[in-house]
Amino acid sequence: MRLINPAPAPLVAQDLPLPTSDQHALMLLQRVTKLADASLHCREVSLRLSDDQHYLVLTRYSEHYSPEGMEWVERKHRVSVTELLRWVIEQGQPQSIERGEEHKASA
Numbered sequence: 001m002r003l004i005n006p007a008p009a010p011l012v013a014q015d016l017p018l019p020t021s022d023q024h025a026l027m028l029l030q031r032v033t034k035l036a037d038a039s040l041h042c043r044e045v046s047l048r049l050s051d052d053q054h055y056l057v058l059t060r061y062s063e064h065y066s067p068e069g070m071e072w073v074e075r076k077h078r079v080s081v082t083e084l085l086r087w088v089i090e091q092g093q094p095q096s097i098e099r100g101e102e103h104k105a106s107a
Contacts, residue, residue: 024048025059039066049081056081 025048033041042063050057055078063072 037066039064041065050078054081055079056084 025046027044027046029043029045031043033043035041040063042065044059044061046059046061048057048059049055058077060075060077061072062074063070
């Protein structure tokens, strides 16, 4: 959503310019909730690779619009891709194991 300076007319997320790093993000969650006090709560959670492709970056962005004003918070968490893959291999259970052999046919 990225509506840091809200305009009088509602904007659509596709109309807003995104930083280059956000253009390649995988959107995991995008939700807008209207609350009882006529306020809106907007949330986004996205996942992307860092520019150097060594880290996976999870971004959590939240906006709250009310008659009193607007507040926003962005939190970023990053983990080394190498360390993440090592953890997955150590923690995961293999789902299938395949083996094969090839023998040359005798002439």
